[in-house]
Amino acid sequence: MKKFKIDHKFETKNIYEYYAKWIREGKLKVNSDWNKELQVKFTVQDPCQIVRKAFGDPIAEDLRFVVKAIVGEENFIDMQPNRSNNYCCGGGGGFLQAGYKEQRLQYGKLKDDQIKATGADYCIAGCHNCHAQIHELSEHYGGDYPVVHLWTLICLSLGILGPNEREYLGDDLKAVNVFHPETEM
Amino acid sequence: MAEEAIKLGGKKKSLFIDKVKGIIPDGGNLNLCLTCGACSSGCPATGLEGMDPRKFLRMCALGMDEEVIASKWIWMCTMCQRCIYVCPMKIDIPQLVFNARAQVPREERPKGILGSCDMALRNESGSAMGTSPEDFIFVVEDVLEEYQESQPEFAEMQAPIDKQGAEFFVNQNSREPVTEPDEMVPFWKILHLAGADWTYGSKGWGGENYCLFLADNEGWEHLVRQTAGQADALGCKTYLNTE
Numbered sequence: 001m002k003k004f005k006i007d008h009k010f011e012t013k014n015i016y017e018y019y020a021k022w023i024r025e026g027k028l029k030v031n032s033d034w035n036k037e038l039q040v041k042f043t044v045q046d047p048c049q050i051v052r053k054a055f056g057d058p059i060a061e062d063l064r065f066v067v068k069a070i071v072g073e074e075n076f077i078d079m080q081p082n083r084s085n086n087y088c089c090g091g092g093g094g095f096l097q098a099g100y101k102e103q104r105l106q107y108g109k110l111k112d113d114q115i116k117a118t119g120a121d122y123c124i125a126g127c128h129n130c131h132a133q134i135h136e137l138s139e140h141y142g143g144d145y146p147v148v149h150l151w152t153l154i155c156l157s158l159g160i161l162g163p164n165e166r167e168y169l170g171d172d173l174k175a176v177n178v179f180h181p182e183t184e185m
Numbered sequence: 186m187a188e189e190a191i192k193l194g195g196k197k198k199s200l201f202i203d204k205v206k207g208i209i210p211d212g213g214n215l216n217l218c219l220t221c222g223a224c225s226s227g228c229p230a231t232g233l234e235g236m237d238p239r240k241f242l243r244m245c246a247l248g249m250d251e252e253v254i255a256s257k258w259i260w261m262c263t264m265c266q267r268c269i270y271v272c273p274m275k276i277d278i279p280q281l282v283f284n285a286r287a288q289v290p291r292e293e294r295p296k297g298i299l300g301s302c303d304m305a306l307r308n309e310s311g312s313a314m315g316t317s318p319e320d321f322i323f324v325v326e327d328v329l330e331e332y333q334e335s336q337p338e339f340a341e342m343q344a345p346i347d348k349q350g351a352e353f354f355v356n357q358n359s360r361e362p363v364t365e366p367d368e369m370v371p372f373w374k375i376l377h378l379a380g381a382d383w384t385y386g387s388k389g390w391g392g393e394n395y396c397l398f399l400a401d402n403e404g405w406e407h408l409v410r411q412t413a414g415q416a417d418a419l420g421c422k423t424y425l426n427t428e
Contacts, residue, residue: 001413004406008413010354012424022379047428048265084270087229093263094398097297103261107229127428128358128393155371158378162336164367183335 014050016126019154020062023069030157032072034177042071042153043079043120045111045134046086047127057083066150067124070157077118087111089125091133104133105140112137115145122170126150135168146170155179201253202245205284213277218242224268224278234258238268238278245281250288259285260295286400294399301395302404311408312359312391321390322346324362325369332370342377344369347419348384354421355383356392356412358428372427383425386415392428 001008022028044067046052051060060083068076081087090107098104111134115123123138125131125147135147148168155161156169159177163184166174206212218239225237236258244253253259264279272278286294304315312321329344345351355376361368376383389412396404416424 001409004409006406006410006413008417010413010416010421010424012426015425015427018379018381018425019375022375022381027379028375048263048267050426050428052270053266085267087227088263088265088267090229090263092265094295094298094395095261095263097301097395097398098260098295099297100257100261100295103233103257107233107261107263110229128360132360149368149371151368151371151375154375158374160336160338160374160378161371162332165371167365167368180336 014055014059016050016059016063016066016150017055019066019150023066028154028158030070030154032068032070032075032157034157034159035072035075038172038176039075040071040122040172041075041077041118041120042067042122042124043077043115043118044124045079045089045115045127045130046083047125047130048086048088048092049127051086052084060084063126066154070153077120079114079118087114089130089133089137091127091129091131096129096132105137108133108137109141112141112143116143121145121172123147124150124153131168198248200245200248201250201285201288202248202281205245205281208284209277209280213280214274215242215276215281216246217274218246218276219274221273223271223273224276227271228262228268230258230262233261238262242276242278242281245285254285254288259289260298283400287402289400291399291401298395298399301393302399302401305391305393305395305408306404309388309411310359310391311389311394311411312363313393313395314359314363316359316363316391318387318390321357321362321385322387324366325385328366328369329373332373339374339377342373344373345384346390347387348382350420351382351384352421353381353383353423353425354416354419355385355425356427357385357390358392384419384421386412386419388412388415392426 089111095104138145160179162179225231225239228238231237259282262282268278301313305311305313307315308317325344333340394408
């Protein structure tokens with residue numbers, strides 16, 4: 001908006017900040033009890049657009065605060081490098097639609113290696129482009145780690161995630177903490 | 186040794202890099218490169234098409250405009266800005282990439298990006314999938330109703346569209362309403378439990394902007410104005426990006 005000098009009255013914010021705020025304020029009563037015995041491990045991709053390019057490390061901290069609150073601190077493993085210094089996964093900048101699939105997968109090899117190096121079972125991707133790209137990397141390079149949206153895990157930890165809202169959960173979590181299981185389709 | 190000093194050739198030709206220096210803040214520091222290579226060593230696009238960020242900048246500095254603009258690499262750099270982050274001189278290579286994209290005739294830019302931009306310009310949704318406001322409203326209302334019934338704890342949950350005076354103007358990636366509408370529901374539940382006063386906009390709800398990636402400045406600006414105009418028209422205090 002600065003670039004085009006567009007006057008506007010609103011502020012622009014990102015949802016991670018509000019997820020963290022609502023958890024701190026007790027509005028979202030999340031907990032990680034569901035994962036106490038399961039011990040499923042998670043890592044997270046810092047979206048370039050949100051962290052390095054827009055809100056910086058403070059929002060990366062909010063993102064980690066949220067993830068730790070919902071999966072348990074001991075079940076979170078950070079990727080290296082991370083936060084503002086993270087590597088792009090290759091899903092951004094239009095690359096997903098540019099038609100150069102082979103090069104895009106080659107680009108993403110580094111990201112796939114970084115994810116595998118964490119040893120995590122899941123990769124959390126809060127950004128859609130990242131989600132699509134990392135999901136493809138997981139299949140292409142045979143890691144087969146599920147790639148999940150943040151809203152899925154927040155609702156899972158709140159015990160309000162229905163059976164039809166689990167598209168991106170792996171088989172290990174499809175039946176955990178199911179809300180209204182009778183509505184399964 | 187030559188008898189006379191060699192004179193370097195006449196008038197300097199107009200280079201692409203000079204044009205870019207003129208339009209970005211502080212000229213993007215484009216003439217400050219120390220050739221250290223920090224950009225390239227930490228760039229996942231290094232090696233693709235025989236290119237890397239340092240080489241790209243050097244080619245621009247040498248006036249190899251045609252080669253640079255013809256390189257497919259400008260569509261493989263994601264403009265993630267890690268090169269700026271690690272650069273001791275904070276050189277804005279991504280802006281150079283963006284403007285190189287803009288030098289390619291619009292119809293010769295990658296079809297997928299072009300198509301997504303054109304889709305977004307097709308109606309007032311701003312959705313890269315071309316979904317109309319009517320279709321979006323229908324899907325949202327249909328899915329909401331289904332969940333209000335099947336999960337009675339959320340009978341009061343709302344997914345407002347064009348709610349005047351809502352605090353948050355919430356964007357929505359097009360993938361959910363079009364291909365996996367159930368994925369919108371967990372997000373609505375969170376907003377409901379947090380007591381957030383929010384709304385989608387019938388205009389400009391699409392969260393993505395492929396015209397930006399296409400380096401179509403006019404289309405990019407149109408989409409941003411459309412969304413900003415709707416958020417202001419509804420009197421929303423905060424534009425909330427959901428991804």
